[in-house]
Amino acid sequence: MDLSPLWLSIRIATISTIIVFAAGTFSARWMTRRSFPGKQVLDALFLLPLVLPPTVVGFALLYLFGKNGWIGKLLLEWFDIQIVFTWYAAVIAAMVVSFPLMYQSAVAAFSKYDRSLENAAYTMGASRWRVFWTISFPLAWPGLVAGLVLSFARALGEFGATLMLAGYIPGVTDTLPLAIYFSVEAGNENQALVWVIIMVVIGFTTIYWLNNWNQRPWKKHVGRKR
């Protein structure tokens, strides 16, 4: 049996999650500590992929990254890189749909603890960078991990936007969800069933682990406000 869809899915979801974790963490920290005109609009934009059908996201991405799209055109002319119908496209699609989950978890995590903890560190002479790594990040860590796991699961299960931007090319862009759909369409239900079972196991493990993670004993120091 060809396991390539599984490895491809894991590779795409892992790369997407690493980028989304960094982007979601920093943007959430920035948004929870700043106020500026248009903040609500930006916040809504960050969360938009959560409520839009993935096909709409896929259409918008095609518009940006297609051969004649704003970014797609530049990438093609300057670097001779084509995004559409490659596994990069699947990474981009996964990133966009999973970003809101990371962002939302991170915003909640950075809002949960007392701001005076950061202020105390500033008065003690710590730079912004040091405060972030020694105070904000460790205190937000449980929430950040929750976001990380959720966005990984979401990236792994991405179908609509991936299909629109990356297409279904066996061996190149056939992620698990796409492989399931096209196996069923080709009448190969046994093959589809194997993929379905793998997806369910990964999904279940994710949620189960996450629930346990939230009750781990070391959190008693972090979970308290002071």
Add this chain to the structure above:
Amino acid sequence: MLKVNLEKNLEHYKLDVSFTVEEELVILFGRSGSGKTTLLNMLAGLLKPEQGEIGLGGRMLYQAGKVDLPPQQRNVGYVFQDYALFPHVTVEKNIYYGIKSKQLPNSGDHLKRLIDIVGINHLLSKYPGEISGGEKQRVALVRALAYRPDLLLMDEPFSALDEKNRLQCHEEILRLKQEWQIPILLVTHDHDEASKLGDSILYMHDGKITQQA
């Protein structure tokens, strides 16, 4: 010496204060919402005033439109109302947080003495979540003094303590004041506490100092 002359428009009133503090303990006394914490935050550099200046021992911490040192460069010790101890690290790491590694050789003895005076040696390896309110208060005090600040700010530091602990902490503050010889500003709305601890008392109401005793 601390010289303060500040203005800031707040939601319900304008904060407008002017006072000086020598190497003494001055009480900021007033009801909740009278601008006491706002004033401390401006002195610490956590909040920006609109007008005026803050001078501390020959240094200008703030001068409207010209100087505005960030909190990191003010060298001000701040004991927050809820202590703001970092919950994820031990008491020892809390205390040493403000000391840069190159200062450590010089600060070691001073800190050990401070820890002895306040009597928190047995707490060093514990987490803030494992110690009592009175102990937290002492740790917060040591942490704020660890890096030898030029000014100490304390925002209702005893409000969460029971009577016995409060009296003990009063004694400690009076003792440290003698030893330290820096300006100390302490916020309270307890009248007995104010008259017991303060060399002088600034009464605040709606952002103004209405009386000085």
